Amino acid sequence: MDRTFQHDTNAGTALTRRPQWQALLRHAQGTGDRSLRELFAADPHRGERLAAEAAGLYLDYSKQRVGDDTLRLLRELADACGLRARIDAMFAGEPINATEGRAALHVALRAPPGERIEVDGHDVVPDVHAVLTRMAAFADQVRDGRWVGHTGQRIRTVVNIGIGGSDLGPTMAYEALRHYSQRDLAFRFVSNVDPADFLEATRDLDPAQTLFIVCSKTFTTQETLANAHAARAWCLAALHDEAAVARHFVAVSTNADGVRAFGIDPGNMFGFWDWVGGRYSMDSAIGLSTMIAIGPARFREMLAGFHAMDVHFRDAPFDRNLPVLMGLLGIWNNNFLGAATVAVLPYAQYLGRFPAYLQQLAMESNGKHVTLDGRRVEVHTGPIHWGEPGTNGQHSFYQLLHQGTRLVPCDFIGFCQPLDPGNAQHDLLMANLFAQGEALAFGKSAQQVRAEGTAEALVPHRVFEGNRPSSTILADRLTPHSLGALVALYEHSVFVQGAIWNIDSFDQWGVELGKQLAKTTEAELATAAPQLQHDSSTNALIRHYRERRGPG
Numbered sequence: 001m002d003r004t005f006q007h008d009t010n011a012g013t014a015l016t017r018r019p020q021w022q023a024l025l026r027h028a029q030g031t032g033d034r035s036l037r038e039l040f041a042a043d044p045h046r047g048e049r050l051a052a053e054a055a056g057l058y059l060d061y062s063k064q065r066v067g068d069d070t071l072r073l074l075r076e077l078a079d080a081c082g083l084r085a086r087i088d089a090m091f092a093g094e095p096i097n098a099t100e101g102r103a104a105l106h107v108a109l110r111a112p113p114g115e116r117i118e119v120d121g122h123d124v125v126p127d128v129h130a131v132l133t134r135m136a137a138f139a140d141q142v143r144d145g146r147w148v149g150h151t152g153q154r155i156r157t158v159v160n161i162g163i164g165g166s167d168l169g170p171t172m173a174y175e176a177l178r179h180y181s182q183r184d185l186a187f188r189f190v191s192n193v194d195p196a197d198f199l200e201a202t203r204d205l206d207p208a209q210t211l212f213i214v215c216s217k218t219f220t221t222q223e224t225l226a227n228a229h230a231a232r233a234w235c236l237a238a239l240h241d242e243a244a245v246a247r248h249f250v251a252v253s254t255n256a257d258g259v260r261a262f263g264i265d266p267g268n269m270f271g272f273w274d275w276v277g278g279r280y281s282m283d284s285a286i287g288l289s290t291m292i293a294i295g296p297a298r299f300r301e302m303l304a305g306f307h308a309m310d311v312h313f314r315d316a317p318f319d320r321n322l323p324v325l326m327g328l329l330g331i332w333n334n335n336f337l338g339a340a341t342v343a344v345l346p347y348a349q350y351l352g353r354f355p356a357y358l359q360q361l362a363m364e365s366n367g368k369h370v371t372l373d374g375r376r377v378e379v380h381t382g383p384i385h386w387g388e389p390g391t392n393g394q395h396s397f398y399q400l401l402h403q404g405t406r407l408v409p410c411d412f413i414g415f416c417q418p419l420d421p422g423n424a425q426h427d428l429l430m431a432n433l434f435a436q437g438e439a440l441a442f443g444k445s446a447q448q449v450r451a452e453g454t455a456e457a458l459v460p461h462r463v464f465e466g467n468r469p470s471s472t473i474l475a476d477r478l479t480p481h482s483l484g485a486l487v488a489l490y491e492h493s494v495f496v497q498g499a500i501w502n503i504d505s506f507d508q509w510g511v512e513l514g515k516q517l518a519k520t521t522e523a524e525l526a527t528a529a530p531q532l533q534h535d536s537s538t539n540a541l542i543r544h545y546r547e548r549r550g551p552g
């Protein structure tokens with residue numbers, strides 16, 4: 001496909017020369033960056049006013065270091081950068097992934113039947129639903145035991161093999177929705193090319209009762225193919241019949257030829273399309289393991305949650321648009337307050353893999369050094385995302401959040417109702433979430449510390465400067481619907497930031513060089529006496545490895 005896309009009539013204008021950017025700079029250096037204590041003191045209703053709700057999610061951004069003037073300037077920047085036109089272009093299926101000449105149309109994956117979304121004049125919504133229908137039929141068969149293994153036994157464990165977007169989404173979603181998972185089925189996820197991953201995931205499994213889902217958009221990914229071959233060998237070593245592959249392997253890919261070449265019948269393949277980016281694919285057929293775990297009806301509830309946030313993002317005015325607000329607040333923190341990272345802190349054990357999922361979504365999307373027209377960006381792009389579930393993080397790195405020298409904006413995520421109704425321990429969890437946001441924002445002054453009778457020498461150690469920004473996202477319950485809405489919220493806020501920076505949020509050229517060098521190096525490791533032509537450090541490391549690795 002060779003298509004080009006003109007994003008913005010004045011895309012040539014450098015971001016920092018835009019009057020709106022200059023205005024924000026002056027604002028940040030002048031009165032714009034007021035303390036949270038001052039901001040809250042000046043407006044008794046700030047906590048209710050700087051909040052918005054959509055698709056079942058409540059976003060409180062009052063603890064961000066912004067005033068109404070800051071928010072207005074950020075919206076003016078968004079307007080100047082053509083955000084509205086970019087949102088429309090995404091939903092219209094235009095090739096906004098300019099360097100790959102493709103649409104980025106994950107919103108079509110959750111469009112309800114009857115909606116029309118075209119790529120090159122072809123309505124893709126019926127295709128999406130045709131795959132969902134096939135997935136549902138297959139998922140039901142595995143769930144109710146009609147799909148049996150080669151020896152006629154029921155499938156007891158589903159192993160998803162994939163990496164990057166073909167792993168992080170499925171793993172995160174399975175963990176997040178584990179409460180809804182069918183209890184007599186187990187799920188494992190193998191991603192790393194380190195053989196230990198496959199070994200430990202399968203050590204206690206019976207091949208006759210195991211189903212592998214090989215997930216790879218391209219079906220060329222080294223790690224996934226290596227693990228898929230290991231799985232095939234493991235399976236055939238026990239079942240002694242090539243025909244077993246057809247009962248124990250299915251594939252999810254856009255590459256039917258690759259799937260066939262591996263030996264999986266394309267009849268056992270679930271497809272998707274080049275306009276779905278890997279990190280935007282957990283709601284495509286890549287979510288097959290999720291669908292088997294929670295069932296087709298709940299999978300559709302998750303899609304409805306995604307869709308509700310999509311509609312909100314497309315239609316809501318920017319001043320109450322959750323993804324726009326989150327995206328713009330991220331720009332403010334990153335580019336004007338100098339915060340290099342974002343801590344993602346879910347107060348939900350089930351969201352344990354959510355920070356890892358967001359790392360790919362945010363950092364592979366917006367970790368870019370050139371603008372769409374190939375010029376070096378002038379400002380920092382994608383902030384580093386990291387995090388751990390609360391309350392565990394509190395007993396680890398929160399010290400730095402409260403008293404360290406770096407500014408780390410935090411996203412707190414919590415749920416009003418526990419999945420285990422009436423469990424009072426949930427209040428304890430949520431009390432911690434609320435307490436952390438409050439402590440970060442307002443701190444504790446030397447005066448307050450002294451008033452507690454603290455010895456003078458300890459006062460500076462016990463002061464909390466406060467003024468550390470956070471947002472809090474609350475949903476009623478962790479359901480497939482709220483998970484879908486939450487993921488879409490982050491997808492679109494990442495998009496908003498990419499639009500401001502004028503970068504391609506949908507390519508990932510930065511992963512290629514390492515892959516390429518690994519190929520050469522692997523060949524060298526296999527040779528008896530290779531001529532090493534790397535730098536002296538890499539040559540020495542390879543020699544050291546070859547000397548010490550043993551006979552193999």
Ligand SMILES: O=P(O)(O)OC[C@H]1O[C@H](O)[C@H](O)[C@@H](O)[C@@H]1O
Nearest residue numbers: 164165166216217218221278511
């Ligand atoms: O799904 P696959 O084609 O196997 O790709 C898996 C992953 O690997 C690539 O290197 C990309 O960086 C990721 O965006 C992608 O999700």
